[in-house]
Amino acid sequence: MIRRLRTVEGQTDPLPVWEGLRALGEVVRAPWGGYLVTGFEACSQVLRSRTWLVPDFAWQERQPDPRRWQELATQELTRTLSRLNAPTHTCQRRALGNPFDRATLERMRPRIAALASGLLDDLEDRLRTDGEADFVHTVGEHLPVRTVGEWLRIPEEHHAHILDFAHRQAYAQELLPTRNELALAAQATREMRVFFTELIRDRRARPGDDALTGWIHHWDAQHPDDRAAADQVIYNLTMFITIASLETSAVLLTNAVRFATENPARAEWLRAHPEHIEDLVEETLRYDPPVWLNSHVAAEDTVLAGTPLAKDTTVHVLYGSAAHDPRRNPDPHVFDVLRGGGHLTFGSGAHYCLGAALARLEARELITQVLERFPTLRPTAPPLYDTSRLVFRRITSLKVTT
Template identity: 50%
Template sequence: MGDVVAAPWGAFLLTTYDVCDHVLRSKTWLALDGEWRARQGDGNRWAAPASRELGRALQGLNPPHHTRFRRSVGHIFDRATLSRLRDPITRTVDRLLDELAVRMRDGEADFADLVGEELPVASMGLWLDLPRADYPLLRHLAHEQGYAQELLPSASQIARSNAATLGLRDYFGALVRERRASPGDDIVSGWLRTWDELEDGDQDAADEAVYLLTMFLVIAALETSSTFLSGMVWTLDQHPDQLNWLRSNPQEVPGAVEELLRYDAPVHLTTRAAAEDTVLAGVPIAKDQLVHTLIASANHDPARTTDPEVFDIRRPGRHLSHLAFGGGIHYCIGAGLARLQAHALLEGILRRFPTLRVSVPPVWEPRVAFRRLTALQVVDH
């Protein structure tokens, strides 16, 4: 249907790799920040509290505000940080797979609930020093808030997202106040010290900035990684020849993860607004008009990837490029952690469960943008 396809709601769908990549990287296309959402008026999805909050978080910021926030945290998942997290995350994987093995003794077990959902929240909990008892609440709030990021959310979904946004503010606001009162050498305390300097001692402004950073990083990690981790088990199960080859070549896990990200990314689209009247791939687009980068479509563009509908974990590295983590200044800040979790989990599954298989097709929540796999029954025989 073309590179740029008009949608019935007045936006445009971008279908090819080059066009999506251009929009994600170009300054001509902006994230939906607070100013853009305010210009849309009241009485619509963009005026909802959940939507307005997203416009103030990292994913909704544009330069210079985005630059300031991004620089405040630096390279949070650099090699040194990932190296420190590798052993704790591997131990967490072993603990979760132990529980999975116990449950499978009696037959089926839900991999999504026991492992896919648990590993991301446990990883973030380790990194931010959060109580394990809070993990179920954080899982719930992250998934409920995700409705505000959907393509065309219903009124009831927006209401659920609004309620979750209040819960997230309560939780992370309290966390910031706690670290403010008893600072340590943890990540959140470090951000507070950084933002105290950036805000010239204005503690309220610093606390608000750290709340927005912490809240966004947690919900982004939980909403995407949980689906990808369970989804990779499903994809490999549907390609037993590929899985068997990987069992014999476990050193190829990193390449396999990249092909899994290309083949079925957990986020299928992101949205940008035109900064000015422009023309994209021959199509006129007005200032403030929306375009949706169809990441899943871009990752299956035959002009970019040979035989894109074929799942092939032995693809040469040059053919593994994908947009699963976005691009440009909004490239996923947690990509390194997401890859670390996927590598550790896949290595653990290959090592411990030579006969693991999916017994029932997965259950998907009916979403378009931030997909969610809610159940994946597995057996080991």
């Protein structure tokens, strides 16, 4: 069933796989070791409970074959927030605060709306010229990188390079990456190091009114006698927050446009009831989450959904399976804007996604404008996917027309 997720059919419609895995139980032994967690409540427990940690350096060093974890790209990611446990994780999250609080988002809203409008101008031009356009390459991939680029004051001339190494670096986060994928991720990591190191050096020389300048001031004060230590933390934060905001948001934006426009009656209803665009975004996040799984390890001997698990056991939280658990969301195979159901797409607990509110804002602004400007926009075919991905979804193409 896991192999089916690496096929065109499995990527296009993973729901039979989620159903099949749930039929095997709440906690299912995986062929490569570890366990797959399939039910909503069990997944939520792993994400929220202090009994479960992320696989940090200490855990990696205790593994029978630590070579798997010594790859360049893996080591780089293990230094970022997503792979830190308390107290280091707590310290960095507190230092960041809530980077996308309500006041910040309100300040960003007009500019995000303008960025979306400009990209939709490009889409309109492409549709007028060719009669068809690729939404991913024209809009979906670009709004997230332009948004974070403005927030961190990264010039637009660098955006294409950032997208390119972010796509390649994501292979290091795969469940069972191949040697070739790890080599691609390693090269992407080297390029990231050069790019973000130079960015931080340039911002030190020319500070501004932006988040990166603020991080530099804060961590320089925390490490007044150790510039290298400060630079390492700043690099980890800048690199991680930049690349983490790209592919996941692009998938959300593309899927939201797809679900908003593929059914003419739904599109017309949303235009008449724009207050439910937020509900469309939430149902999109539930129905087809941009992240399919996340790995955690047991901090101690424990029991999960009736299954005894020893300390250091790895479990893989299946977001898609959890969101389609009929005990949490009845008729989960139905896309229902008014469902009001639940999902774990942004995680939960200590590692709840920092950019969740920003991603929702981008989606709301984009869908609002698409519905207003393109009343007859429709996908011409199902999306195309990177079929090698099991962790981070990547939609490579969505053709649309009017």
